Amino acid sequence: MKQKNDRNFTQEKEGQAKKGFSELPRFLGNVKDETRRQDQQKRRAPQQEKAAGQDKPAAKQGKFAKQEKQAKADKEHQAERPRREKGNGRRGKVKNPVKILFLGGVGEIGKNMTAIECGNDIIIIDAGLTFPDEELPGIDLVIPDISYLVQNKQKVRGLLVTHGHEDHVGGIAYLLKEINCPVYATKLTLALADNKLREQRINRAQLICIKPGDKIKLGCFGIEFINVNHSIAGAVALAIDTPQGKIYHSGDFKIDLTPVAGEQIDLSRIAELGREGIKLLLCESTNVERPGYTMSETVVGTTLDHLFSEHANRRIIVATFASNVHRLQQIVDLAAKYRRKVALSGRSMLNVVDAATKIGELTIPEGVLIDVEKIKNYFDREIVIVSTGSQGEPMSALTRMASGEFNKVTIGANDTIIISASPIPGNEKMICKVINNLYRKGANVVYESLEKIHVSGHACQEELKILHSLLKPQFFIPVHGEYRHLKRHARLAMELGMSENNILIADIGNCVELTRDSMQFGESVSSGARLVDGGSLEDKENSLVMKDRKHLSEDGIFVITACVSERTGDLLSDPDVVIRGFVMPENADYYAEVRRIVINCASQVDIPADVENTEYAAAIKKAVKNFIYKKTKQNPVIMANIVRV
Template identity: 45%
Template structure:
């Protein structure tokens, strides 16, 4: 019998930042690594979240044995609830990640699930795979790299990582385990490419603590600090600094409140007694004794900081003398939103502290020298750069070649690419479906590219509705045509345009009647085409045109 091949299929995270999900398949056994989401682009009107296309997993649900999770960020756990709703299999993750996952599953009303807490250093068998967790450093505690020992060789997936010699929790990355695996022989390394274009080393997370102390020293009134709700290490440093400067801490933003509560309960946040206060207790203390932790570092419209900047937050109004610290760098695509938030805060009188030059934020991802160290430790036969846009993957591939990986053993692909491995070979072997699934309210996947395109047209050009009441079985108009416009032109200022549009539609109906055309589809098409040409000629705009026929 021919020996099975190992298939590695990224369903998300290649050629993009976010919605990380990778399938590992050997024979009849599938393990899924991570189940993340990404946030919509500005032109995805009405879309709440974007998740990977999971159709391959749903089609092969009988083969799926487990999901393993590298760490607790949204781009790695955010679509897990949607996956378990379709393919309910055991989930394996470290303690903090389990806590964060449990909160998300409850939020999505998923009550039947199997969540298994594992520890760094654990190894266990799942089908054809022996799975192991390795401790790494990232901007959230309990981050892991995962290795799979398979019949064709060992695969190492770094997850999101950096090499931090002075992490906030004091737990350095388990470099020795990577070296041990490298010594025994690694078939494939899949490594984080987010900072592949950045030379040197990524600074330690503890650098931010010094920047916080400087900002707290200079602040005269309240301090409002915005960061990612999942950045527990950053939150710990903010709380430590608040304690040092004798400030009370109030937490705002649903995800921030939930994550802080989970981290405290599980022992990942050390908060002295009496430091945390309820939001409604802030008025009992002077302004210079308050630290507010909030969401909104990415300028998200509904998040805490954005609401404060827009002066419509329920509990916090920005006042002269407030210091706002934005301890995050904008995710690509969010720069405009973040800039607008900062502008609005400054207009309200706040002093805003942000930017890399002030060391108020450091990355959680490895830069080039750390990527080289990882390649040197693991010494893989094959290499797939992951977690990054195409230029990042390509740069990481060049680094791997520099570190001795053969050029034809560096495999750069896109989402849905099937990578096929034996103990001696690795190659690209076709594609599976792997696109974007849009989540809009309670709807998952019911909004596709056509609906998005319609929303974009409505947003940019508006809509024109043409209502025609025709005699039954003819094209003879009994009333109208009536033309209604929304988001296209202000009708009172454009009467001549609308009157001529009315005449154009009436002329189409006359031609249809003369040509004995009775099919509604043909009539609507001719009305749409004629009106579209006319309106573009007069306005250089292409509104959505919606003809409606009523027969009497």
């Protein structure tokens, strides 16, 4: 009987998702009908005006009618022309073009940041981060270079955050340390941002809560917040009124007609914006290579329900993104349904759940949540552990469980681990390593290639086509993707009828100037990446620290210490040689050879006169370097320390 109920529940959820998308064509048909009706009204308007003019007194159609008509046409034409700078009579540049500055998030996945500037006003969209790859050893985070914004901080009117994912809000503390500006976002996004600020001891930030549908004015810009669906609550798109026309920034979005919580994406308002006229579309490109539609989040709930039922007598561990509050809600609801307690593991998981429950975005029934240290008091069938580590991060809870380094949770044969996420590009090896380690401990592991336990939060091709078709922008710049994603998105726009001349593909640092009738690249601004190492910041391109670390990781290091008499210059003991990270040929005794070189160098330098030890140290480094390169063709770091006694 229980299995039959589960099957009915599954069919019901899948039916809801299918029904949602089956209604999409009808909705779009209504939008098209409304658009057609308004277009017909616009076409009728001149005819009605003409008819009205024919009914006017004959005096108005007399001798001066033609001149009045021409003067009116000239006036209308003059009003439509862009305002130009005063000059010497020649045609000047359009006054105050709108500049779109790309400081992150184009040609890459992560550290999203875009600034829009006009005259004396700048607004910033998102302040994200990305995580370092293997080429950046020892680095904690990577954030955009904001030196241009710092130089013009008196112009910055505010920061608009589209949603609470790390690649959009993770760098907010580093921005607000240097630029004091108000932050506008929905309540969950602000709660997550506030956690970031508290960690950096920033307590006086101006955090202003907005709701979808709200409109604000920042300098010469008017901003409207549009409700969208994503893999986190509180995601919004931005409709930005500028002196040169309206810009639509999609944020991260998908079209989910059966969302777990909250409302559907506001396609009606998006269609209205399209009818009002969109000058420029900035649209995310993450899933542009995927055909069709992104599945609804309810599909994951259906799969999880099936797995909870199938593994009723086992302990269940679910690893997912901490920020996916809708997924967390489904897990909590299923835990309550199957009479299991929920234990949280991982600092970010604890922080997000705390923030989401305080503001009402996540509801946990009383008595369901327990401390992870108390799981030993329950049977396996009574426990669900919700953990970080879905990307195989080295220090995450799931990775440490898999390697046996997490003393609060020991993985065993009666565990079912559900990895409810898909690999972020570049993380595949780490995730596979975690899965292999879990299998070695006897656990059963369920991941994306086996079950529908994850859906993307990003629009696939058909959803992108819908957005383009509803907005009908004059110009288009694809964002939020690697270069291949941007190129593919540009091609999709051309397939929908947009001219190639109206599309630009930007790189980090590019400035695009927008006027009433043109879009072109302007002068680039200072840009790049800044590396966060503890409390220090380094420019990625000019970092001597990173060059040294890379050198050390590739070739190793020789540390040589020589103790000499300050009076006579004689060596008082055998030189001490330490070699690290250097692979020596078999049977080679480089220690003895290096000691011999140090002794020989001592006889070639007047040590008593070399008060700063620079000459002796330089001689040692040069001689050892030449010897090692001649023998191995390698170039390790050589450090020589001279101790005078």
